[in-house]
Amino acid sequence: MRQEWSTEDLIGSWTLVGDDWRRVGNKTGATRLGFGLLLRFFEIEARFPDRPEELPAVAVAYMAEQVKVDPGFLSEYRWSGRTIEYHRAQVRDAFGFREFSRSDEDKLAAWLAGAGGSAGGEGADRGPAPRAWQGEHLVPPCRSGRGPP
Structure with missing residues (x-):
């Protein structure tokens, strides 16, 4: 994650919009700030x-301003445990993602073993083929309309 953001990029990328507000609405303090940043x-x-240091300081300050929570509260947000696991599930749901399952693994393996992995085919070098499979089977469209993240 880049750490330097222009004002325009900061607003375009880190502003809570639409349903984001419903999702943060029932949270307070550190959980409100942490959830908004995860989203x-x-x-x-x-x-x-993986850790709070990955978050750009300017984004933390901007998010804190939006959710009306002191940016210092981020130090109280727990980066392991039930709360963050629940927050991650809520974020995945917001974007139409789900955790990769054993069934997904089996489907990908079958795809790689079949036409997608045949000699001389698109998957022969294991380059673009797995990404193509992901795009077709796993990656939902980005809600901002900018394409997949």
Whole structure:
């Protein structure tokens, strides 16, 4: 995650919009700030931050201003445990994602073993083929209309 953001990019990428407000509405303090940051980070990176240091300081300050929580409260947000797991599930649901399952693994393996992985075919070098399979089977469209994250 880049750490430097222009004002225009910050507003375009880190502003809570539409249903985001419903999702943060029932949260307070550190959980409100942390959840808002997880939500926007996930849309930008298509993953969750591993630790708070990955979050750009300017984005933390901007999010804190939006949700009316002191940015210092981020230090109270728990990066392991039930709360963040629940928040991650809510964020995945917001974007139409779900955790990769054993069934998904079996389907991908079958695809790689079949036409997608045949010699000389698109998957022969294991380059673009798995990404094509992901795009077709796993990656939902980005809600901002900018394409997949």
